[in-house]
């Protein structure tokens with residue numbers, strides 16, 4: 001694995017730059033071209049495996065985004081995709097074949113659950129879902145044909161934290177590839193590769209780009225795996241447009257400062273909610289009451305910008321609270337500079353059957369907050385005001 005010398009804050013800004021090179025543009029140019037000219041056909045053959053052949057194969061602007069993400073994750077290489085789902089589906093299709101089996105956590109993004117449980121079986125690939133932090137269940141689910149351990153941490157939307165040391169050891173012992181969706185964790189708060197996870201994936205739509213204006217995905221890993229995924233990406237055509245890559249590169253430069261602020265704001269929001277009479281339960285990795293608090297403190301530099309909580313009431317109450325918020329905007333997605341609120345049963349987890357959702361702890365009265373970079377006091381007063389929308393239980397008058 002490649003040696004990386006700088007800290008994450010530096011890598012986010014200068015990650016892909018050749019610091020010895022002088023006399024050129026400081027900002028990344030956009031190579032807004034579908035194809036590249038060559039001098040002769042020998043050169044044409046040489047260009048095929050470079051980022052100056054045809055943009056479905058690669059593009060210099062895309063390479064800057066990919067190199068920065070590889071640096072941030074401390075891995076050999078990275079690839080970008082047209083969406084986070086594109087990154088996941090392409091990676092799995094590249095590395096698995098008919099007859100293979102996957103062990104996946106129960107708590108994962110709804111779209112991935114759908115892909116694993118409804119799409120992959122059509123291609124002869126089965127998945128067994130296991131309780132996220134019950135590692136004995138992971139072991140029992142492994143079969144002779146199991147190839148992949150699919151993970152997500154912290155999880156969407158209940159913020160469970162997976163023990164990287166345990167899962168990496170488990171994958172190694174059973175010769176499985178391990179792949180983690182690290183979207184919520186960000187490469188500022190955690191580095192799964194340091195623990196031996198093989199592939200680290202992000203919905204770049206979220207924190208990496210950070211401004212709620214882009215759909216993209218990324219996967220980082222060893223050269224040998226990335227090469228196989230690249231072959232599949234060029235075949236499936238699941239690549240990023242250079243202009244979108246340029247926006248991603250620009251977003252990445254402020255990743256560390258955004259995430260630092262989101263960590264602080266989310267911690268304050270979580271601590272406020274815990275004390276609130278109209279809140280039943282709060283999920284946040286850096287709250288002492290979190291079931292994996294010790295693991296989170298050990299492997300994460302910050303608790304992240306996501307907080308979820310159950311109102312002391314019904315699904316109707318949760319809807320009213322979400323609609324009463326002014327600064328937390330009612331919208332799906334997360335990771336941007338603006339604070340957002342959503343109700344997972346209506347958005348990210350709407351496609352999951354109700355009983356499966358119940359096993360995941362995704363209830364109708366659960367709200368998910370993506371905490372932005374606004375002033376924490378303003379965010380807290382917005383929540384305080386919105387929570388007044390929870391109906392006070394009727395006291396029955398007797399007599």
Ligand SMILES: Cc1ncc(COP(=O)(O)O)c(C=O)c1O
Nearest residue numbers: 083084085109156183203205216
């Ligand atoms: C944790 C997580 N992984 C993956 C995805 C899919 O990413 P995209 O919407 O960029 O395809 C999402 C989207 O919300 C997500 O929250």
